[in-house]
Amino acid sequence: MIDPGRNDPAQDRAGQVDPESSDGTMPVSDDSQHRHPVDLIAEDFAMRIRQGERPDIESFAASHPEHADILRQMLPSIEAMEKLNVGGTRRDISATTTGALSADDDLSFHCFIAPETIGDFRIVRQIARGGMGVVYEAVQESLGRHVALKVMSWRAADHPSHRQRFQREAEAIAGLHHTNIVAVYGVGQQDDLLFYAMHLVDGVSLADLLAGTGPDIGVDLQNDRQTAAWIATIADALQYAHGQGVLHRDIKPANLMVDRDHHVWLTDFGLAADPSSDRFTQTGEIVGTLRYMAPEQLKGHLDVRSDVYCLGLTLYELLTGRAAIQGTPAELLSAENRRRIAPPRSLRATIPSDLQTIVMKAVSEDPTHRYATAGEFRDDLQRFLAGRPIAARRVGAMERSWRWAKRNPGIASLSGTVLVLLLSVITLLSVINRSRTRSLTAIGKAYDQAAENLRQRSAALDEAERARESAVRERSRAETNLSLALSAFQEIVDNVAGRTGVAESVWESVGDDLMRDADSGATLGDDDVQLMENLLQFFEKFADENATDLRMPAADARRSIGDILFRLGRPDEARESYDQAWAIYSQLRGEDEGDAVDSTVPVESPIAVAWGQMRVAAALRRPSDVRAWLQRCRQWCFEGQAKPATSDLTFLWAKSLRLAGSLTLSTEWMTGMRPSTNGPGPGPDSLLARLMGESRRRGPNRAVAQYRWHQQCSREAIQWLEVLLESDPQRKVYAQTLAAAHQDIARQDRMRRDEAESAKHHRDEAIRILDDLSKRFPDDPDIQYQFADTLASAAIGDSRPVAFSRASDDLRQSIRLANELVRKYPDSAEYQSLQASVQMKLAISQYAAGRGDRAQDMIDESLVTQRRIVQQHPDVPMFRVALAQSLWSMADLQRRQRKPVDALRSINEAIETLESDQGGRFGKVRQAYLNQLRQRRQGIQNTLRPSPLRDSSGNDASADAAEAATP
Known part of the structure; x- marks a missing residue:
């Protein structure tokens, strides 16, 4: 509870409960200048007990018949209290009162005499009085801490309902653990006295701040944002209490405290109730403070929205400095008085409009128009404080009219009828006027039309001519734009594709x-x-x-x-x-x-x-x-x-034949291709040889016949291209296509063991043609690229070391061409990939020929280049294939060198390179290639068996370089 830190009577009055107290008691009179007779009688009775006498209660009642009933109820309690203080210091009864009493005051409470100690608590001074009891500042002797001690008055304790209410308040607060709700330390009873101890708040109530009677704690009530923040904090505490099943039922400025750190507290749960209880509302029972009651609360029906209403009225009063609902107690009981709440900005124009909207929603007469929970009230205030749009909307003119009509159905019905009649008259007059205007307009138009027809006829020919000329221009422009669009499209497609x-x-x-x-x-x-x-x-x-x-x-x-x-x-x-x-x-x-x-x-x-x-x-x-x-x-x-x-048609036919021939390995009989297990790199399997053998034993094989048809297309393409080149030797495109056709046949023949000579012949022809073109057109990158690629491709062929040795010259020339292309076009990933692939083949060839002194450096350099290309172009799958192929070749070389651990490391990197490609457009190829790589890895793993000749790294230490080069 609050410690206002003041001792004079005016300050003590500021700590009392509101005059319109929660249990219906009347306010203490500030104008009474004399003490009530019962006050004097009670003091006399107490003094006699203190002097050791045993006064008779009935004698006192008989001596004062006009106050007999009150004395019979009050004096036993005073007697009990005095007995508690035997041997201790007594307080004068006048010290417990907060001022002189009027003749109409309820003396059962004001004549309550406080003992020096109650249980473990030593009374220091009185803080406030209420209808249910007195609040003291006390010291808890066992812990040495200051607390607020609320003691139930003796008359309230005589009523079971009051005792239940007092107990309910203690239980309600004790069950709530929130930073903005006063905490209960303990509950107790001494003889007939019920009491509980609470946290002592060093501050002042909002009612005192509004009245200007509290101590100065540095609070500015003109600070709307601070006020909104306080109410948002209390709304959060209310939301918590509601969540615990507790309604406050008496929210008002007097029950909200601010300490010296400007921390706001919710106090006085004297009317708290459990909304799920059957005893929550009794028929005809009105609980709360009239000025702050919700309309439905006056009828004995309330829920969490009633607390929202009370809190909204409190915010209203803090913003405007005056209560939202004014009048006498009789007027306060009128629901009509609550319908005429003036907007806050009408009293103080500096109040933000959003804050006014929030207040008016919270104090809506209809509970369904309010915030459904205190949490929603809190959230909207926090939106206002954060400068964000609020959830509440202003009530528009239409909605205000609708609500007014619901409250005044008779007047609204009459007004609506008058409005409909008025609109009908206006509409009828408008139709009549429009008809007359239309008639006059038609006459004028007919007159003007005659003159306009003549003018239009004279202008028709001119307009037609202009339209024709415009159409011609637009058609020309459209055709030009279309041509540009088509050209641009084709250029993009040709460039990308x-x-x-x-x-x-x-x-x-x-x-x-x-x-x-x-x-x-x-x-x-x-x-x-x-x-x-x-x-x-x-x-x-x-x-x-x-x-x-x-x-x-x-x-x-x-x-x-x-x-x-x-x-x-x-x-x-x-x-x-x-x-x-x-x-x-x-x-x-x-x-x-x-x-x-x-x-x-x-x-x-x-x-x-x-x-x-x-x-x-x-x-x-x-x-x-x-x-x-x-x-x-x-x-x-x-x-x-x-x-x-024509030669152009001949060239088209030759290219068609060459294309058909180049599709050899795309037909269905080639699906069994897989890399060789002998050479330095993958090569064709013996499937074709088996097919050829079967065809000789069992007749023409469909696959072999298909192969021969494609090869015949390539050979016929060569014949037509040779005729074209003879007729026009300067057309380099003829020579390039001819070289490609020879290379196609060389590739086809290399798949047949009995066509080695034919393969060599066509390979040499392709190289000869491209060598000549390379010399004639040294600055043509396409020719240089094709030449380097053909040299490297031609060098694959036979997998024996001697064959690799013979191919070294071709590979060296290929690497020179590739190096020159990379020098001229350093940003071309294709040229770099070609350079690295050829470099790898040359290194393998040197190993095969027994000249591996620099081969390892070339292999490392090739792999570094290819890894960099893959890193720079992760979405180009065939760069991954090239890197995986080089790693495969190196793994085969390491296997032949009897370094199975190194070979396994290389083949694993090749597999990881392909597995990391998740692009989706390379799925079938990647899977097929991965299957071959995994088969090769399994073969290498099978060779990793314990051996006395294997060194600490797992490689065979007995193998020399010459033995390693043998397939």
Whole structure:
């Protein structure tokens, strides 16, 4: 409780309960100048006991018949209290009162005499009085601490309901543990006295602050934010109490205390109740302080929203300096008086509008319009303090009208009827006026129309001419913009889709079956894929909307979409797009009956579609479709003649043949390819040799026949390209394509043990052609790249050490070319990848030839480069394949050197490199390659058996360099 720190009567009065006390007792009169007769009689009775006499209560009552009833009730209690103080210092009865009593005061309380000690507590002074008891400052002797001791008055103790209420208050506070609720230290009873000890608050009540009678503790009531923060804190304490099943029922400024640290406290739970109890509200019982009661509380019905209402009235009073509800006790009992609460800003304009909105919501007459809980009240105040939007909304004019209508249904009904009649009259007059205005306007328009017709006719021809000229200009502008858009689109697609750039030497090592499955989007990063996805969506819409008038651009767009889809690894969708483009080209070229022939359609366009369909067919394992589309290419190129009519058509046909031949390893019979277990790097399995042997024993094998068809395409492509190159030796594209065709056959023949000479012949031809081109066009990076790649690829072949030795010259020349490309184009990851791959092959070759003095440095340098490329381009899967291939090659070399632990470490890094690729567009290839790597790892692990010749690292110490180079 509060320790106001004052001794004069005026200060003591400030510590009393509010005049409108919670149990209905009347206020202490400040105007009485004489003591009540009963006060004097009680003092005389007490003095006689102190002098050792034993006065008779009935004699005192008979001597004063006008006060007999009161004396019979009061004197036994005084007698009991005096007996408690036998041997101690007594207090004068006048010291316990807070002032003179009026003749109408309830003397049963004010004549209460305080003992010197109560239990373990020594009374220091009186702090406050209430209808239920007296609050003293006391010292708890056993602990030496100051406490607030509330003692129940003797008359209140005579009533069981009052004793229950006093006990309920103690129990309610004792069960609450909150930083802003006064804590109870203990409850006790001495003879007929009930009491409990509480925390002593050194401060002042908000009622004293409002009255200006309390001590100065440095509080400014004009600080609205501080006031809002106090009420938010009390709302939090109330929310806690409600959560514990306790209603306060008497929230008012007198029951809110502020200590000298400006910490606010909730006190006086004398009317607290459990809302779940059946005795919570009694019929006709009105509890609380009239001025702060909620409307429903006047009717004996209340819940947590009633406490919210009382707290809202307290906030209102703190903000405005006056109580929200004014009047006499009779007027305070009127519900109408609570409907006329003036907005706080009407009393003090500086109050923030949001704070006014919060207050008015809290003190709404209808409980459903208030905050549902004290927690919601607290949260809205905290939003206001934080400068955030509040949850409460201002009541608008419409809602105020609706509430007024509910309160005054008769007047509202009459007003509504009058309003409807008024609106009806206004509407009728408006319709009549509008009709008249419309008639006058029609007459005027008819007159003006005659003159306007003549003017319009004269201007019609001029307008038509201007419209025609504008249409011509707009059409020209639209065609120009369309052309620019199509050109830009094709340039982007060509730029992105053309960046496959993975060295063929890498594919040679991995295996062509994996190469063809992974070639779509091999070096397209995530950004490239997203770009092509967006372009795909745009041109799908564009082609659909313009297919009628722009068939040729639409067909080109469909073809480009097919290229994009194929590179995105969606062959089925790519085939649909190619089919649409082919249908448009065929229609424009007049292949459908009744169609007009458009000779402006270049033959390259449908041929490009056919190439796309061939790639799709190969990816989907449909060799018959590859042949069918090659036949269509022939029809477009030959145009019914014995041979193509022009060199361009001849070149298109040769490229078509070369493409068909290069798809050899994409057909279904090559799915058994896996790396060799003998060479320094993976190579073709003996599957083809077995197939060839079976074909000789059991007749033509379908797979072998398919292989031979593809090789025949490559050979026929070479024949046509040689004719073209002979007729125009300066066309480098002819020579480049011819070299690629020779390299295709070399790769095909290397798969057959009985075609070694043919493979060597075609490899040498490819190298010869590219060597000549490299000298003629030294600044062409595409030619230099193809030459270096071919040299490195050609050097793979036979896996024996002597073969690697013969390939050293090719590898050295390849590394020189790759180094020069990297020097000129240092930012090209493709050139760096080629350089590192060739460097690895050269190092392996030197090991195989017994010259491993610098080979290890080259291997380390190659791996460092490839690891850096993978780190810089993590979303390009084939850079991971190149690194994994190099690690695989090194693992095979270490295995042959009898270093199985080192080999296992290398093969594990290769597996981790591929497993870390989660891009999704390389799934099938990655899984196939991982399976091969895991098989190789299992083989190495099987060799790691205990051996007396194995050193501490797990490697075989008996192997020398020459033995290590032997496969």
